[in-house]
Amino acid sequence: MREALIVWGGWSDHEPQQCAAIIKDMLEEDGFKVHVEHGSEAFADPSVHDLSLVVPIVTMSKIEKEEIQNLAAAIENGVGLAGYHGGAGDSFRECVEYQFIIGGQWVAHPGNIIDYTVNITRPDDPVMEGITDFPYRSEQYYMHVDPSNEVLATTKFTGDHSYWIDGVVMPVAWKRKHGRGRVFYSSLGHQAKEFDVPQMRTLFRRGANWAAR
Numbered sequence: 001m002r003e004a005l006i007v008w009g010g011w012s013d014h015e016p017q018q019c020a021a022i023i024k025d026m027l028e029e030d031g032f033k034v035h036v037e038h039g040s041e042a043f044a045d046p047s048v049h050d051l052s053l054v055v056p057i058v059t060m061s062k063i064e065k066e067e068i069q070n071l072a073a074a075i076e077n078g079v080g081l082a083g084y085h086g087g088a089g090d091s092f093r094e095c096v097e098y099q100f101i102i103g104g105q106w107v108a109h110p111g112n113i114i115d116y117t118v119n120i121t122r123p124d125d126p127v128m129e130g131i132t133d134f135p136y137r138s139e140q141y142y143m144h145v146d147p148s149n150e151v152l153a154t155t156k157f158t159g160d161h162s163y164w165i166d167g168v169v170m171p172v173a174w175k176r177k178h179g180r181g182r183v184f185y186s187s188l189g190h191q192a193k194e195f196d197v198p199q200m201r202t203l204f205r206r207g208a209n210w211a212a213r
Contacts, residue, residue, distance in 0.1 A: 006023055008057040010059040054082075076180060087189070104146060106142075110161035125152055127184075131203065140155055173187070175210060181213075186204055
């Protein structure tokens, strides 16, 4: 049986505990044995190397050296990682090694909660099968992203909130390799209620299964 570890913590407004429960149920439905831990200390446990998948849900906060070293080694050796929104894309701002794994880092969400469109760029990819462009209401993440990412979906910024980014096309979801490990990321999911959006939920669920060893 594939095993997954969900680690939640950090900024409470992203509802990490509630989201961890949603993802736990989702992964269990897909046949995973799921462990849920509060706090990044779990990343330092040697048992991480035996997992199929790690799901970090920790916005901001800090990660200790032994925690990131153990996590990075596990991913490089084949453990998968799936994350979303600030729980993975705005974790551990001071830790560039973690950002190297994820393939991006949040820098802004102009206008805060707004309406925007998610554009599917890889409809031929199994993660995206049957998903077409869809409207979305949330924080529209402006990120610094790794050029080696395989981008699955994007969004286009207007100049309504920051005129100098008018027309910028920004990745929303991507997959990548880090060593032998697979990494999936989606910037969607500000709060737990967004998992009620079918496209968002399906995108993360498929991405997690793709990433899992």
